[in-house]
Amino acid sequence: MQRLDRFLSAAGVESRRKLKDVIRSGRVTVNGTVCAVPDQKIDEQNDVVALDGQVIGRGDRRIVVMMHKPAGCVTAAADDRYPTVMEHLPPVYKRLMPIGRLDMDTEGLLLFTNDGDLAHRLLSPKHGVEKSYYAEHTGTADEDDIAAFAQGCVLKDGTKCLPAVLEPLGEGKSLVRVREGKYHQVRRMLASRGKPVSYLRRISEGGIELGDLPVGMTRELTEPEIEQLDTVDFDENFFKEN
Numbered sequence: 494m495q496r497l498d499r500f501l502s503a504a505g506v507e508s509r510r511k512l513k514d515v516i517r518s519g520r521v522t523v524n525g526t527v528c529a530v531p532d533q534k535i536d537e538q539n540d541v542v543a544l545d546g547q548v549i550g551r552g553d554r555r556i557v558v559m560m561h562k563p564a565g566c567v568t569a570a571a572d573d574r575y576p577t578v579m580e581h582l583p584p585v586y587k588r589l590m591p592i593g594r595l596d597m598d599t600e601g602l603l604l605f606t607n608d609g610d611l612a613h614r615l616l617s618p619k620h621g622v623e624k625s626y627y628a629e630h631t632g633t634a635d636e637d638d639i640a641a642f643a644q645g646c647v648l649k650d651g652t653k654c655l656p657a658v659l660e661p662l663g664e665g666k667s668l669v670r671v672r673e674g675k676y677h678q679v680r681r682m683l684a685s686r687g688k689p690v691s692y693l694r695r696i697s698e699g700g701i702e703l704g705d706l707p708v709g710m711t712r713e714l715t716e717p718e719i720e721q722l723d724t725v726d727f728d729e730n731f732f733k734e735n
């Protein structure tokens with residue numbers, strides 16, 4: 494543990510005397526929250542300290558952040574035409590990269606990290622990480638739809654999907670669990686069964702649940718949650734059980 498002003502002066506940001514004013518003026522955040530107390534103790538190994546939104550010091554701590562992505566923004570670092578998910582990411586996390594994508598119109602769980610290996614593992618088809626979606630669609634899913642998902646949907650362009658799980662939730666609502674990430678996959682799977690999607694939200698990925706995080710908000714994953722992501726791997730019983 495170390496005092497915030499000492500940490501910043503050791504990082505060469507300003508002289509200690511000036512730093513007190515800088516901190517008191519509210520320009521410094523610790524883990525995304527303003528800290529205006531120069532002698533506040535911080536954990537220099539784990540806390541993310543930022544000045545005017547720029548992370549200071551080592552910044553090599555492994556971070557995974559979840560966002561409840563709103564509809565109406567694209568998963569990209571920058572875009573000429575549309576708002577991006579980056580606009581919903583607090584400045585201290587601007588150096589993180591999104592793990593995979595959600596469509597512009599899809600809401601829900603989107604993970605960001607500074608750990609390239611973790612991102613690669615979660616995205617690699619070899620690992621087949623499970624993702625769950627809540628969908629609202631035309632019509633009501635039935636036994637034939639469940640069977641078609643379990644066999645692997647054939648999309649309208651002939652693309653064959655891996656087996657997936659469809660769980661009808663009543664009229665016009667379903668849960669879908671997939672282990673791959675083709676372009677607009679869930680929308681296209683349901684459309685292939687004559688059930689175009691009007692609303693889609695990802696609710697979990699690799700065992701991490703979106704929970705009640707409000708739309709547009711972010712939070713850091715806890716250490717046990719990150720460990721959970723470290724251990725996710727292809728579950729060969731997935732297709733047998735369902």
Ligand code: URA
Nearest residue numbers: 595596677678679680
């Ligand atoms: N499937 C879709 O159709 N859209 C997404 O954003 C993710 C999965």
